Amino acid sequence: MATYQEFIQQNEDRDGIRFSWNVWPSSRLEATRMVVPLGAVLTPLKERPDLPPIPYDPVLCTRTTCRAILNPFCQIDYRAKMWTCNFCYQRNPFPPQYAAISEQHQPAEIIPQFSTLEYTITRATCHPPIFLLVVDTCFTEDEDLQGLKESLQMSLSLLPPNALIGLITYGKMVQVHELGSEAQGKRPQRSVGAALSIAVGLLECTFPNTGARIMLFMGGPCTQGPGMVVDDELKHPIRSHHDIEKDNCKHMKKAMKHYESLANRAASNGHIIDIYACALDQTGLHEMKFCPKYTGGHMVMGDSFNTSLFKQTFQRVFSHDQKGEFKMAFGATLEIKTSRELKVSGAIGPCVSLGVKGPAVSDTEIGLGGTCQWKMCGLYPTTSLAVCFEVVNQVSYYSCFLKCVKPQTMKNGKD
Template sequence: MTTFEEFIQMNEDRDGIRFTWNVWPSSRLEASRLIVPIGCMYQPLKERPGVPDVQYDPLVCRRSSCHAILNPWCQVDYRSKVWVCNFCFNHNSLPSQYNTITEHNLPAELNPALSTIDYTLPRFQYQAPIFLFVVDTALDEDELNALRDSLQMSLSLMPPSAILGLITFGRMVQVHELGCEGCSKCYVFRGTKDLSPKQVPELLGMGKYSTQPQLQGQDGQPLPVSSRFLQPLHTCDINLTDLLGELRKDPSRVAMGRRPLRSTGVALSIAISLLEYAYPNTGARVMLFVGGPCSQGPGQVVNDDLSQPIRSHHNIVTDSAPFLRRAVKHYESLASRAVANGHALDIYSCALDQTGLLEMKNCCDSTGGHMVLADSFNSSLFKQTFQRVFAKDKKGEFKMAFNGTLEVRTSRGLKVSGAIGPCVSLNVKGPSVSDLEVGIGGTCKWLFCTLNPNTACAFFFDVVNQHSAPLPSAGNGFIQFVTQYQHPTRTRHVRVTTIARKWEDSSTGVQHVTSSFDQESAAVLVARMVVYRSGSEEDQDAVRRLDRLLIRLCQKFGEYRKDLPDTFALPENFSLYPQFMFHLRRSPFLQVFNNSPDETTYYRHALIRESVSQCLIMIQPILFSYSFHGPPEPVLLDSSSIQPDRILLLDTFFQLIIFHGEIIVKWKEMGYQNQSEYDNFRSLLQAPLDDAEEILCTRFPVPRYVVTDQGGSQARFLLSKVNPSQTHNTMLAYGVGEAGEPVLTDDVSLQVFVEHLKKLAVSSTT
């Protein structure tokens, strides 16, 4: 018999979906008593081997309020060729092409093993992928040279049909023509004045009264007026390569004690205006490469006086960040315009100081664009991450989709409350929409300007059936996810995932509901809920809400006797949840100390778009130990795991840290690894390097790579993540013993946290 653990893994592999509860209570009252909401993490484009791709339209229920798609749970009368919708129970006739189906000759969409199926609609033809580079030239020469090399490299990774454009900015903004032979030509805009969406095409000579000569393609046909700025790679490859090669540092003079003048806000505004005029409602990416903060014009986040630092968390809390609100409003308006046309905005921020990611976050969060934070354009972190944006699948196609929509349909008794992910609401009302909103709610359809196989969205559901008339036990509730998107091959694809879960009367079958709990998925959904609300509440309020939810969950599902903490015990499938919450409370998602606002924004952006497994690594990092006593093994994320004769590999998703113990460091300094009789020591040193390299080759974005020694300055990266079971306050003797290295912190340990949790959970007064 399949266990729930195997069932959860099978559904993730097959459908890219994980639910918090895999058996649903049959009434709203019972659902509210579960504490953790019914929800799921869904990866719309998860790579699934064996998913068929059929070349015809999906068969849709004819009821106007339903439109569910034929799926394996529909009842089919093979004799009369009628199928019954499992969402609204409407009877629908099968079209003539289904006349030959029988119980033993089923089409793909009725195969019980295919709860996910892909449809390709070849009659829809779209433009090739569009990439508009927006490049900061107010950089040092070394930085600009490194960025230029990466941009030229990216041209070799794109298909010849890809459409490209180039905008550069410093004090002024330049929109470059790509069709000029023998000379470079660009239109220059002031960086202090924002232009309306109608003004930009007029000033670029693309408006109604344009006097520019009409360009012609290789076949003699007239090209659109925008083709002077946006051209297929096969026609502009040489010109664009030359333009990138000629990029020079912004010539504007920078006085001593001043910042370079950057017009990031105006440059982005012009880029969006250009695309929305030339390619409205078409998949496109605006790729912003910025090496410093916007210091003039709309979107300004700091002035050009170096004696005035960019805003900190303290400035934001005390409302002493003078540019913050206007900048946020400007970038929010740009994000709204991009979303209205299905365009994504990527931000590659590479600088030692902040660049304004906090203000620009809606440009990425709403459009689903990438947000990458690095110290330099010359770093391997940026170079490898940028190269991985253009990764291709086995068919040689980009692993990205454009201008997608995702619609959720639910069966009787269940409604969708909202979503948290890199999407925006399309405000589509319907019978599947709940009055209770969580995240982006009030709709059953969301827009994803771009998607990739790693994109995961959290969905929350509301059981609406009343307690007085519960749904029959052992019956199924159904949810259907319909994702439509523009494929890189310029065709329309539809991916349909239909899932079923059992209803259960919690008053009699509470054990079935309890055993169906997925603590990993629940931890990620709760983390997303808290982070989503973090923009509108104090961080300490978020932590308190997290604590209250954890206490209520332990009171509901723990086994104990009142006021006796030693009797407290959680079921096995709940046992890890408290430590997930412990590490979440200490994580950079909620603790902003020692992080800049840009770093906090970057961390939170990653949490709301990655899969369950990747988000869990962010919440509770993975620690591996390497020693002479056996193969590498996972160890507790605890200070007791820091031993002098071991090497540790810590994966926090954002960082990969190799940590050498004190004895290992001494042996390295003595050069044992260079002596043939110590081959085992050389192999021990190499093992974590090989494992780290394997992670670096697959992770997106590429994590920061740190190799440090015990007692070294960078050891703080590891010490800040481990559970401080041994601190300077608890050490009985000087130095490090078998208990591990003490951590200099006043934070409570996991053991103290759990003991206090037990007392609160069993207390009769809580």
């Protein structure tokens, strides 16, 4: 017989979820005395090679304010062909295709060991994956640019045939689908903020609310235009960590405001922003941190685009699973449903709030609170985020439930 610790480990491995406590507090008073708040770390795309996606749509609760999904904890009336939602206690009829359901003939979603399932939604609209490359052309060494070109050419062979690809290059000028100008004297005049703004705006107009990646390649800091981190005069050094601590940075706040605005625009449309910065000097990633943070993108730093370290790292972005699909997903919405004993305090991780209020939303906010739904633009098998809860009513073993619903789109252009 497995020990309690082994039982917990088996559940974590199966469902991709780890709680801060393995025992629920029995009352609201007991919950307030906990040093660590009640919460869970979720890994939505945890790989389950033993459980392929279910090729049909989930069965939903008919109550419009609930819409929970049929699961092993629901009460099943096999004779009446009805099921009772374990969140709102609504009795629901099974759809016609479940007419043969019985204790001996059960669908996967009510079998206890299948507490986590991945559905392939049949009615969803499929869109091809979109990759918009934003490339710095102001390199002091030709080998860096050549190395980046080779990596980009390599990546094209890893993309599915239906992928849509765009190219923006930037130096002093920002150019769409053509190479930029040669490097200038002093510091190269880089319009990083303008180039990224064009990329966000381009996808915003052409593919709103569609999964896409903006892949920004930087060889130095932005030196002109919106998002400028330092000017092109070499006698003016880029801000140091000491300057940031002392709030003695001329361009930092304005630049951060610009990039945070772009990050919010991209996240609201489900677009990911990746940043690949390879240079021996600083490139201004501190000001740009909101872009990958809000959109679930990558932030990669290195010395040169010509190193094997960068090339291998970049290649891993396009890694595939055994079925030949990308190990990435786009545009997921995480929704937390709870029974009457719990409320959601908030989430911490690579997501943005959707501002969806409801009876399960706590007034006490931890992280991104005030909502029960969050958008996650980019997900990977190791992507995890923490969700915190508040105990509001007496908790019993038989009545406390929570459900994580994660609709996502496009793994290799599929839903």
